[in-house]
Amino acid sequence: MAARTRGGGRRFLSGSVTVVASAVLLAMTALPSGAAPTGGSTPGPASSPGGALLPGTIPLPTISLPPPLPTIKLPPLTLPPIPGLIGSASPPATAAPSGLSAYQGLAGWIDLYDYGAAGEPAPATYVSEMAARGVKTVYVQTARWSSTSDMDFPAAIGQLIDAAHAQGLKVVGWYLPGFGNQATDLRRSLAVLAYTSPGGGHFDGFAADIEDHGDTATIGQFNSGIIAYAQTLRAAVPAGTVLGAIVPDVKNNERAPAHWAGFPWPQIGQNFDVILPMSYWSVTKRPSSCLSAQLDVTSYMDQVIDTTDSLMGQTKPMAPMGGIANCDTAKEVGEYVGVLRAKGAIGGGLYDFPTLQARSDANTVWSELNGV
Numbered sequence: 001m002a003a004r005t006r007g008g009g010r011r012f013l014s015g016s017v018t019v020v021a022s023a024v025l026l027a028m029t030a031l032p033s034g035a036a037p038t039g040g041s042t043p044g045p046a047s048s049p050g051g052a053l054l055p056g057t058i059p060l061p062t063i064s065l066p067p068p069l070p071t072i073k074l075p076p077l078t079l080p081p082i083p084g085l086i087g088s089a090s091p092p093a094t095a096a097p098s099g100l101s102a103y104q105g106l107a108g109w110i111d112l113y114d115y116g117a118a119g120e121p122a123p124a125t126y127v128s129e130m131a132a133r134g135v136k137t138v139y140v141q142t143a144r145w146s147s148t149s150d151m152d153f154p155a156a157i158g159q160l161i162d163a164a165h166a167q168g169l170k171v172v173g174w175y176l177p178g179f180g181n182q183a184t185d186l187r188r189s190l191a192v193l194a195y196t197s198p199g200g201g202h203f204d205g206f207a208a209d210i211e212d213h214g215d216t217a218t219i220g221q222f223n224s225g226i227i228a229y230a231q232t233l234r235a236a237v238p239a240g241t242v243l244g245a246i247v248p249d250v251k252n253n254e255r256a257p258a259h260w261a262g263f264p265w266p267q268i269g270q271n272f273d274v275i276l277p278m279s280y281w282s283v284t285k286r287p288s289s290c291l292s293a294q295l296d297v298t299s300y301m302d303q304v305i306d307t308t309d310s311l312m313g314q315t316k317p318m319a320p321m322g323g324i325a326n327c328d329t330a331k332e333v334g335e336y337v338g339v340l341r342a343k344g345a346i347g348g349g350l351y352d353f354p355t356l357q358a359r360s361d362a363n364t365v366w367s368e369l370n371g372v
Contacts, residue, residue, distance in 0.1 A: 099242035100346060102170040102205035103274045103319050105136030106372040107349030112141045114354050115160070116153030123160035127167055130353065134370050137170045137347070139207070143188050145178025145215050150191040158197035165201050172205035174246060178215025179225025186232055193237065207244030207276060208233070210268070213259075223262045230264075230271035245272035246321070249279055250307040251300070269312030278351070279304045279320045279336075282327035290327030297332040301339035319347035325356035325365075333368040340372060348372045
């Protein structure tokens, strides 16, 4: 009795297997020795190890197996991470903040002579005036190496930070190290990064003003002091902290080569993230007639930026300062801004804000600066 399989063939039920097998056995044993069944050939009958035919054996046909299939190597299977799936390979990457935003755009500069002391404008006044001029970042000096405390006017600093943040401006604190007392210079630099205003605000960035020889006796001590300060400061701040370096105008190498011999430009590039050259082209003019003299500021600024990069041995984000603000013509300022844009500088501004505000043609100069 047969039953149809799912594939259309037949299978024998267990009761029929014995009958069929017995019939086949009788037919095979009836054949003469060596004869093959009709309908096909078989190899010689099975034999014992000595060659004798084993009794009751049934010669079977030769079965040839097909050759093995070739090995197929599949590429590794990579599944994209599925949000919310436990055990995903990795969470979606998030962009880390660059830290450069505090140094980007138009800058307004003030130093220790501009605020804090009796008779000076209130910090909030500066902030309001800067915001009206389109300034994005306030650069404020916090102390110098010869100060009697780590921050000269901490209360005024707090007012300035809170007022600036309330109007959407950022604040970078800058310190003037002397490189003769490393512990003092480091402590006062870190005080800027650690400062908290009454409103809970903090500085958005820090810059070291690297220029003063006053606390070192020789040019060698000055240069080695800069290297030690730069390396110690970098090691002391958390990874990812953006540090700015206010550096001399490289044209000083031509004007006073002995004073700047051996300046450690490579170490500046290695330890600081934003470079702010003091590109003061107007110092070459006569003060009494500076606004009537016109310099080729395009060539001047091109040389400052390119030579600074070359001396450092690498290209860093740059926000060159222009100045001095009382001797720069509006045309020169326009050329200055043009070079900043052409060179991809991240920011810029004239030194300093109160000096520029005091000019009778301040509106004209600010209209040029608004291109930064």
